[in-house]
Amino acid sequence: GAVVSQHPSRVICKSGTSVKIECRSLDFQATTMFWYRQFPKQSLMLMATSNEGSKATYEQGVEKDKFLINHASLTLSTLTVTSAHPEDSSFYICSASPVNTRTGELFFGEGSRLTVL
Amino acid sequence: DQQVKQNSPSLSVQEGRISILNCDYTNSMFDYFLWYKKYPAEGPTFLISISSIKDKNEDGRFTVFLNKSAKHLSLHIVPSQPGDSAVYFCAASPNTGNQFYFGTGTSLTVIP
Numbered sequence: 001g002a003v004v005s006q007h008p009s010r011v012i013c014k015s016g017t018s019v020k021i022e023c024r025s026l027d028f029q030a031t032t033m034f035w036y037r038q039f040p041k042q043s044l045m046l047m048a049t050s051n052e053g054s055k056a057t058y059e060q061g062v063e064k065d066k067f068l069i070n071h072a073s074l075t076l077s078t079l080t081v082t083s084a085h086p087e088d089s090s091f092y093i094c095s096a097s098p099v100n101t102r103t104g105e106l107f108f109g110e111g112s113r114l115t116v117l
Numbered sequence: 118d119q120q121v122k123q124n125s126p127s128l129s130v131q132e133g134r135i136s137i138l139n140c141d142y143t144n145s146m147f148d149y150f151l152w153y154k155k156y157p158a159e160g161p162t163f164l165i166s167i168s169s170i171k172d173k174n175e176d177g178r179f180t181v182f183l184n185k186s187a188k189h190l191s192l193h194i195v196p197s198q199p200g201d202s203a204v205y206f207c208a209a210s211p212n213t214g215n216q217f218y219f220g221t222g223t224s225l226t227v228i229p
Contacts, residue, residue, distance in 0.1 A: 043221040106151075
């Protein structure tokens with residue numbers, strides 16, 4: 001099946017630094033990728049919808065200046081957590097949908113665990 | 118505000134019996150629903166979906182039922198197998214776009 005790769009899988013950083021997480025679709029093109037955040041024992045919370053070649057669409061309550069999303073190509077989206085703080089520590093996961101499908105075939109990366117010290 | 122809810126965080130079922138996982142939603146704009154399965158240290162994988170024009174969709178041991186008036190869907194697994202032990206998320210998508218909103222998940226344990 002389709003594969004979505006996320007990197008890094010784990011990252012520890014100091015407060016105030018920025019961290020970039022990459023999401024790549026390895027064997028299909030994705031005009032749309034999604035970024036989620038998961039708190040312990042809570043749902044996957046949709047943060048933003050990343051559209052290739054255009055600005056991301058952020059969900060209500062998500063700071064777009066803090067969580068910068070770039071979808072530079074049909075196979076790569078990046079999430080940059082700027083000026084990270086301990087409360088940004090979380091599990092971030094991306095998903096991608098092959099072009100022109102709404103069958104539910106969302107493919108997920110394995111997630112990136114961010115720890116901000 | 119949680120638009121998709123799974124009120125049972127965990128469920129234990131004996132092997133061979135039926136597992137029933139429930140999901141409720143609040144947004145009447147949702148018209149497409151999915152179930153995902155997640156093993157530890159892996160991303161969720163798609164399991165089964167249902168459109169609002171149907172009330173039932175079946176795929177092997179997995180059946181999803183949709184009750185639009187109650188804004189409720191359920192996933193039935195029968196017979197349950199130990200390999201089904203995982204966290205199950207339901208997700209919903211509005212007819213206005215292709216975003217998916219997830220429930221909090223239900224951890225299913227199938228006891229051999």
